Amino acid sequence: MNINTNRKREYIQITSHILETEGPEGIKIRRIAEAAGCTSAVLYKHFQNLDHLVMLASVKFLEPYITKFREVTRRKDISSVQMDLILWRFFIREAFSKKPYYEMMFFGSRQEQLEDYVYEYYQLFPEEVKAFDGFGASIIFSNNLREREYIRLRRAANAGALTMDDADLLSRLCHGQSFKGMFVEYPYEPGKSDHLEAAAEECYQLILELFKKICKAGNDFGCRIDTG
Secondary structure (H helix, E strand, C coil), X not given: CCCCHXXXXXXXXXXXXXXXXXXXXXXXXXXXXXXXXXXXXXXXXXXXXXXXXXXXXXXXXXXXXXXXXXXXXXXXXXXXXXXXXXXXXHHHHHHHHCHHHHHHHHHCCCHHHHHHHHHHHHHHCHHHCCCCCHHHHHHHCCCCHHHHHHHHHHHHHHCCCCCHHHHHHHHHHHHHHHHHXXXXXXXXXXXXXXXXXXXXXXXHHHHHHHHHHHCCCXXXXXXXXXXX
């Protein structure tokens, strides 16, 4: 099948714009085709199905976190534990403020393929590829949030902040009982975000308390860290 890469990029960008301006409710194959000036059949020549297109278009919503990730992991003035908490707080804020897209990517029917979609997205948009070391790539290109956290906590364990067993336990508690539990519990209502902002802060505070209980004494959890 002859695929025009530039057109495929354009279709993804158009879909991202519709998601951003109209929300998930605006995502219909005919709506995207109309905005792109093509037929639905043409879109299906470039993408396996509508979900494939929407997942690729949703990767754009990860960009702020990816940028923050690169910024924070380059810092030399913070510990591995502090780094993880900063990233957790930023990720939680992003996830709750963009709930429909994060829910679809990390908990939807296509979540197991997110890693493939992220890889394909950066193949199509190489100008947006960020220079990652092995540590960064293993996290950004993973579709498993629990595994992402465990990778980060292993670094903290290697620095003596906690044991490897506790790193495994903490990653499970942070993802399963704290983040996932609260994220799925709070419904998304278009035009209403106050309850999600409050939930995001409550979720972060739960994770912070888990860190304080499980990490070894002497770790710095100070609020002087810029978590914005």
